Amino acid sequence: MDILSSLALGFSVSLEPANLAYCFIGVLLGTVIGVLPGLGSAATIALLLPITYRIPPTSAVIMLAGIWYGSMYGGSTTSILLRVPGESASVMTCIDGFEMAKRGRAGAALGISAFGSFIAGTLGLLGLIFLAPPLAEFALDFGPPEYFALTLVGLTLVSFLGSGPWPRALAMAALGLLLGTVGLDPVRSQARFTFGTLSLQGGIEIIPMVMGLFGLSQAFTMIERRASVEEIAAMPKRLRELLPNRDEWRLAIGAILRGSLVGFLVGVLPGAGATISSYVAYAVEKRRSPHPERFGTGAIEGVAAPESANNAATASGFIPLLTLGLPANVVMALMLGAFMLHGVTPGPMLLVQKPDMFWGIVTSMFIGNLMLLVLNLPLIGVFARVAYMPSSYLVPVIVLACVIGAYGVNNNPVDILVMLGFGIFGYLAEKSGYSLAPLVLAFVLGPLMETSLRQSLILSQGSFGIFFERPITAALFALGAAVVIVPVLRLVLRWRAFGRFLKKVKM
Numbered sequence: 001m002d003i004l005s006s007l008a009l010g011f012s013v014s015l016e017p018a019n020l021a022y023c024f025i026g027v028l029l030g031t032v033i034g035v036l037p038g039l040g041s042a043a044t045i046a047l048l049l050p051i052t053y054r055i056p057p058t059s060a061v062i063m064l065a066g067i068w069y070g071s072m073y074g075g076s077t078t079s080i081l082l083r084v085p086g087e088s089a090s091v092m093t094c095i096d097g098f099e100m101a102k103r104g105r106a107g108a109a110l111g112i113s114a115f116g117s118f119i120a121g122t123l124g125l126l127g128l129i130f131l132a133p134p135l136a137e138f139a140l141d142f143g144p145p146e147y148f149a150l151t152l153v154g155l156t157l158v159s160f161l162g163s164g165p166w167p168r169a170l171a172m173a174a175l176g177l178l179l180g181t182v183g184l185d186p187v188r189s190q191a192r193f194t195f196g197t198l199s200l201q202g203g204i205e206i207i208p209m210v211m212g213l214f215g216l217s218q219a220f221t222m223i224e225r226r227a228s229v230e231e232i233a234a235m236p237k238r239l240r241e242l243l244p245n246r247d248e249w250r251l252a253i254g255a256i257l258r259g260s261l262v263g264f265l266v267g268v269l270p271g272a273g274a275t276i277s278s279y280v281a282y283a284v285e286k287r288r289s290p291h292p293e294r295f296g297t298g299a300i301e302g303v304a305a306p307e308s309a310n311n312a313a314t315a316s317g318f319i320p321l322l323t324l325g326l327p328a329n330v331v332m333a334l335m336l337g338a339f340m341l342h343g344v345t346p347g348p349m350l351l352v353q354k355p356d357m358f359w360g361i362v363t364s365m366f367i368g369n370l371m372l373l374v375l376n377l378p379l380i381g382v383f384a385r386v387a388y389m390p391s392s393y394l395v396p397v398i399v400l401a402c403v404i405g406a407y408g409v410n411n412n413p414v415d416i417l418v419m420l421g422f423g424i425f426g427y428l429a430e431k432s433g434y435s436l437a438p439l440v441l442a443f444v445l446g447p448l449m450e451t452s453l454r455q456s457l458i459l460s461q462g463s464f465g466i467f468f469e470r471p472i473t474a475a476l477f478a479l480g481a482a483v484v485i486v487p488v489l490r491l492v493l494r495w496r497a498f499g500r501f502l503k504k505v506k507m
Contacts, residue, residue: 003129010359014367019059019360026063027368030070031376034077034090041071043214045334047398049207049341050405057342058357062364064338068331069121069314069365072274073372076113076307081106089274089310092282096295096302103298108244112252112300113307114376115244120260120308121369124315127264128362136323136348144459145466148452149476151445154326155438156480169438172429176442177449179204186451199414206337208406208419209443213436215405216423219398221430248300255285255301259308267313268320268328274310281309315365322346322358326445330437333444 013019033044045064052060075090080097093113100109142150155173182193183203194200244252259281266277285305286295295302317328318335325347327333339346344354351358406419426436460466467473 003133006133006355006359007129007363009356010361010363013058013356013360014062014364018056019062019364020367022055022059022063023066023364023368024371026066027070027073027371027375030067030072031074031372033067034071034074041068042210042330042334043218043398044071045331045338046207046210046214047401047405049210049334049338052338052341057339057344058360060338060342061335061357061361062368064335065318065361065365066368068335069311069368070372072307072310072314073114073117073376076117076303077110077376080109080113080303089278089306089313092278092306093303095282096297096299099296099298100300100303105248105298105300108248108300109303112244112248112256112304114373116252116256116259116304116308117311118369118373119256120263120312121315122366123257123260124264124267124312125362125365125369127312128315128319132319132323132358132362133351135319136351142324142348142472144452144455145470145473146476148449148456149467149473149480150324150326151449151452153476153480153483154320154328155442155445155449156483165433168434172434172436173438173442176439177446179209179439180443180446181450186447187454197414199412203447204418204443205410205415206340206444208415209422210334210337210440211402211405212419212422212424213426213440215398215402216419217426217430219395219402220423220427222395222398244300252300252304255304256308258284258288259305260312262305263309263312264316266309267316274313274317274329277309277313278306281305318361322350322361323348325350325448327441330440333440336444 014023029044030041033041044067048064048067052064055063072089076093076097079090079093080101097109097113100106155177178193180203182200184190184201185192191201262281262284263274263277266280267274282295282302282305285301286292289295289299289301317332320326320328321332321335325336325345327336336346344350344357402419402423403416406415407413429436429439456466457464467477
């Protein structure tokens, strides 16, 4: 099936009235969530996972995907007007966006953010369309050793290249692997770490876990936090004010294209995602600029580059999920959970067994990006005012949704206790500077890693040489070793430099 016929099949699915409605609901929710500081797309998707039980699989993923890339659009509105980033991926937009707003160019900043997001999202989807099929075909040759090596490298990249100190990320990944072993042994069906509780023999349910880690913990954080807005920029009153002038377009178009490329490449990497891609794009743009001193004082490139990067990264993040069945970030891990709830396994066979679902999801992102462009420009003022919604209204709704969602999985009160435990743990972990993403990714990938390892050892009759006889596994292990060695080597060099400094002080 060639690209044109595949796209025709996809649009025939995504243009169905029900799927259009779910796409619109997703992007609208995503925009509102992006505007609201603190809640985040991961928490929202976790809250809505139980609802997707009664929705067809394709419609459910279309809606959840709309929340993901829609939140990138919404986060820029309050970043520019209020200097309050609704999403972590919009932090870099605050720097120059709010400065532009204070100089009376809020409309240009909002306009270039919307247009840049649309252009980057479209370019990212084109990359997804052309790269996903050959990658899926290549992945058909993967066996248990390749999947074990791929999951191991993915967790290594998350731990060593993600945000925060790598020892903490490594510890959270190890905890996620341990939690993934709870339940029945996949080979011998012996109970492990169940402590005699029948409710744990099926393992820890992902929905109560993520609803606690992201939903309930965010509710605790919102109770504690008292957000304050120092200044409010004047909002543009006419649609014409949202259009950048010719000089601003001339400066921004290159930043949009470069940010799209950076975001697409960084978004594919496990553990990177939209937030890191926006930081990298901003740094690249500032370094290559002939006038780097303009950045931080209202440079339109400082708005265009990170906004383009985070939207391109949302598209490229789907590549490893849809083609290999491996989530690149925590949101993709939740997407994997949505697929699994409907009995669908994303990976190389998805394109063969369910091409209508694969291409329907991809083409729905084109439609969703167009919806976001039309939706965001005239409703910017409305979305900006949503940021003022008090926490006292939001927190009870979030807690109620968490309780209902956790209980509705199996109608089991134990799941509510599991959600509460993970909620407290998630709140304390984030306050202590521990990222939750490695834990969730390791929990999702752990069973696949264990099964692949044991199948490989059965095939080789217990010999670990099977992992080094195949070129793909050997290359993946080499990549993982390089990722581990580089930060450890840096740490050793720092300690040596510190030791030499102490000797000089003693002398």
